Amino acid sequence: MVAKSEKIVLNVGGREVTVSSPNKVYFPDAGVTKLDVVSYFVAVADGALRGAGRRPNVLVRYVEGIAQPPFWQKRAPENRPEWLDVVSLAFPSGRTAEELVPREAAALAWMVNLGCIELHPHPVRQDDLDHPDELRVDLDPMPGVEWPQIRDVAKVVREVLADLQLVGWPKTSGSRGIHILIRTERKWGFQDVRRSALALAREVERRAPALATSKWWKEERHGVFIDYNQNAKDRTVASAYSVRPRPDARVSAPITWDELDACQPEDFTLKTMPARFAAIGDRHAEIDVHACSLEPLLELSRKDEASGLGDAPWPPHYQKQEGEPARVQPSRARAKIGPAEPGTPARKKNWSPPKPREPGELPPKSRRKSSKPLIEIARAEKKEEALAALERWKAKHAEIVPMLDPLDVLVDAMRGRYTAWWRIRVNLEHVPEDKRPAQEALEVDYEPGDLRPVNAGGPSRKRAKKEGEGESASTEKKEDDAS
Numbered sequence: 466m467v468a469k470s471e472k473i474v475l476n477v478g479g480r481e482v483t484v485s486s487p488n489k490v491y492f493p494d495a496g497v498t499k500l501d502v503v504s505y506f507v508a509v510a511d512g513a514l515r516g517a518g519r520r521p522n523v524l525v526r527y528v529e530g531i532a533q534p535p536f537w538q539k540r541a542p543e544n545r546p547e548w549l550d551v552v553s554l555a556f557p558s559g560r561t562a563e564e565l566v567p568r569e570a571a572a573l574a575w576m577v578n579l580g581c582i583e584l585h586p587h588p589v590r591q592d593d594l595d596h597p598d599e600l601r602v603d604l605d606p607m608p609g610v611e612w613p614q615i616r617d618v619a620k621v622v623r624e625v626l627a628d629l630q631l632v633g634w635p636k637t638s639g640s641r642g643i644h645i646l647i648r649t650e651r652k653w654g655f656q657d658v659r660r661s662a663l664a665l666a667r668e669v670e671r672r673a674p675a676l677a678t679s680k681w682w683k684e685e686r687h688g689v690f691i692d693y694n695q696n697a698k699d700r701t702v703a704s705a706y707s708v709r710p711r712p713d714a715r716v717s718a719p720i721t722w723d724e725l726d727a728c729q730p731e732d733f734t735l736k737t738m739p740a741r742f743a744a745i746g747d748r749h750a751e752i753d754v755h756a757c758s759l760e761p762l763l764e765l766s767r768k769d770e771a772s773g774l775g776d777a778p779w780p781p782h783y784q785k786q787e788g789e790p791a792r793v794q795p796s797r798a799r800a801k802i803g804p805a806e807p808g809t810p811a812r813k814k815n816w817s818p819p820k821p822r823e824p825g826e827l828p829p830k831s832r833r834k835s836s837k838p839l840i841e842i843a844r845a846e847k848k849e850e851a852l853a854a855l856e857r858w859k860a861k862h863a864e865i866v867p868m869l870d871p872l873d874v875l876v877d878a879m880r881g882r883y884t885a886w887w888r889i890r891v892n893l894e895h896v897p898e899d900k901r902p903a904q905e906a907l908e909v910d911y912e913p914g915d916l917r918p919v920n921a922g923g924p925s926r927k928r929a930k931k932e933g934e935g936e937s938a939s940t941e942k943k944e945d946d947a948s
Contacts, residue, residue, distance in 0.1 A: 473500070477507055480548060480571035484578050491530035491582065494712035497735055499530075502708060503577045508739040509706045510570035512719065512747035513584060516704035520586035521554050521564035521594070523701050528580035531710040534846070534885040535580070541565040542579070549575065552591045556699050558782075566591050582708040585701040588658070593651055597658045598756065601702055602633065602645035602665065603692040604677075609871025610688055612641075616725055618669065618677045618689040619643045623722060625668050629761035634749050637730045639709035639717035642689075644702060646749070650756045653763075655698040661762035663777055664769055666691035681778040682794050684837060684892075687872060694780055705749060708735050719748040796836040838893040838901060839875075843909040844886060851876070851887035854908030858891075868896045886911055 472485045487500035506513060524538040539562040541551045550566040564587075567573055576584075588597040602622055606615050619635060622645055626633045633645040649658070666679035669691055677689045695702055703709060707717045718733035718741075733741070769775075776788045785792065843854035855874070859866050873892040878885060893901045 475503070475574060477571040477574045478569055480546075480569070482571050482574045482578070484574070489530065491527065492712065492714045492735075493530070493532060495714040495734070495736070497714045499577065501735065502582055503574045505708065505735045505739060506573040506577055506706070507570050509742045510573055512742060512749070513573060513704070513706040514567065514569070515747060515749060515752070516706065517584040517586040518567055519591050520589060521552050521566055521591065522576075522587070523585040524565065524576065524579060524581050525583050525585050526580035527582055527710065531582075531712075535710070537880075539564055546575065550591065552594065554587070554594060582710070584704045584707045586704050587699075587701055588696070590651075595654055596651040597653070597655060597696075598649055598651045600647040600649055600658055600662055600665075600759070600762075601695050602647070602662070603638075603695045603702055604643045604645070605690045605692050606641050607686055607688060607690060607872055608874055608876060612729065614676055615641070615643055615689055618673060618691075619645060619725060621669050621673045621677065622665070622691075625665060625672065629765070631757045631761065632755040634719065634752050635722060635725060636705050636717055636719045636749070637728070637733060639703060639707055639715050639730070639733075640711065641730065644717070646752065648752050648756045649759055653759050655696070657759060657763060659693065659696040660766045661759045662693040662696040664762050664766035666693045667769060667774065668765060679777070683875060683877070684794060684796055693777065697779060697783065700780075705747075706738070721748055724748075838896075839890050840893065840902070840904045841907060842889040842891055843907055844888050844911045845909040846886050846911045848876075848878075848887045850909055850911075851889050855889050857908050862902050865893075865896050865900055865902070868900075870895055 471487070472483055473487050475482045475484060482503075484500060484503055487498065487503075489499045491497055491499055491502055524541075525535050526538055527533070527535045539554075539556075541549070541563050545551075545565075549572055550568055551563040552566050553561055554564050555561045565572070565576065567576065567584075573584075587594075588599040588601060589595070590598060604615055604618055604622070623633055623635075626645075626647070631647055633647055635643060635645050638644050653661075663679070666677075669677050670679045675688065677691055678686045679691050679693060680686050681694070694700065703717050705717055705719045709715050709717065713731060714735040715731060716733050716735055716738050718728075718738065720728055776786060776790065778792050779786055779789060781792065791798065842858050843851045845851035845854060869891065873895060875888075875890040875892065877888045877890070879888055
């Protein structure tokens with residue numbers, strides 16, 4: 466047995482790859498170590514590289530395993546083997562970064578040594594960074610939505626694609642949802658790919674309005690959300706064969722449409738996938754043969770636009786786009802602006818001058834009022850802490866819990882610069898007004914920030930640097946997109 470603090474050197478496809486702390490436990494419940502993850506990716510490398518190979522990849526690093534939040538790193542470490550490829554990528558923010566481009570199994574093993582259990586490739590190839598060759602349909606279930614409904618929405622997506630002569634390749638997300646990949650001809654830019662994804666989402670919603678939604682704001686969603694914004698530039702999803710941060714080391718599994726009815730997400734784990742891969746190969750082996758035209762979807766988009774259905778909201782950290790509707794939650798929409806007197810700024814209707822403050826009096830806090838009766842329950846560093854806080858709140862208010870719809874509990878994953886945290890809110894609209902509890906002190910009140918708190922328990926920047934073979938762990942901020 467190799468000691469936890471030692472290193473081993475593996476020969477992967479003729480390359481030497483050093484794995485530090487090979488016995489570090491990455492998945493405590495499943496008993497999976499870092500070396501187990503390395504061995505897994507080597508076993509499924511042909512399939513994993515079909516999804517992530519020859520593409521720039523964001524590094525999502527679980528340097529202490531899934532027990533601690535990851536951090537996102539766009540820039541490839543400067544101290545890296547000379548045989549690793551990188552490419553300079555420009556982002557909507559105007560910044561650039563050299564991102565890692567895996568091309569062989571050894572590159573995957575090297576990435577795992579940094580703590581990368583998931584692969585997050587951009588939908589472009591190294592030789593053409595402006596024209597995606599993949600449209601990604603991300604079926605994201607709302608709380609309380611079960612697998613059969615997600616599966617039914619995937620079937621509607623397949624019907625729409627067939628009607629438009631497009632080929633979709635399904636895979637489990639490795640979490641709760643389903644991803645459907647469409648290999649596309651490299652003729653269109655990111656704007657057109659996103660327009661196509663939005664048109665597809667709206668068509669699926671029209672055909673199955675009770676099951677699916679294309680609405681961006683969480684308060685308007687129900688059923689399965691079709692996340693069209695995953696096709697905006699700089700967005701990534703976990704690609705095929707990624708190991709997801711679930712206790713059972715579940716993986717994102719390529720499947721056939723015939724397998725969809727018979728499978729469950731938990732069927733595919735780091736321990737079961739290598740045998741499946743050895744027996745049947747990669748279910749997406751032919752995806753590159755079926756590059757499709759986006760013209761049918763773009764024509765559908767033009768029809769939507771002609772009927773008055775324009776663009777939909779973008780993620781908050783993107784620049785305001787031409788034709789985009791107001792980027793504000795419907796419940797927080799401002800009052801209509803009334804006409805102003807000549808030479809004065811526009812004012813809200815019924816505007817009146819603020820009341821003068823007494824000497825020493827502080828200005829009142831400005832807070833936009835939601836049209837939904839939302840109360841906040843917890844802000845926690847870990848999801849388990851937030852959910853435990855929710856259970857404590859439910860115990861205190863047991864009389865109203867039966868009145869809540871599953872969708873009334875909003876569990877939001879929030880991302881800061883170096884860490885993730887969780888927020889839980891409850892919508893009380895189904896509770897009679899006289900029985901609604903007031904906003905109380907939060908059950909857990911974690912104070913998130915751009916810098917990791919000293920007591921957060923996660924890897925320090927110094928430790929991350931050590932794990933990354935000496936690089937500066939430069940990251941880009943990840944926001945919660947539709948909270």
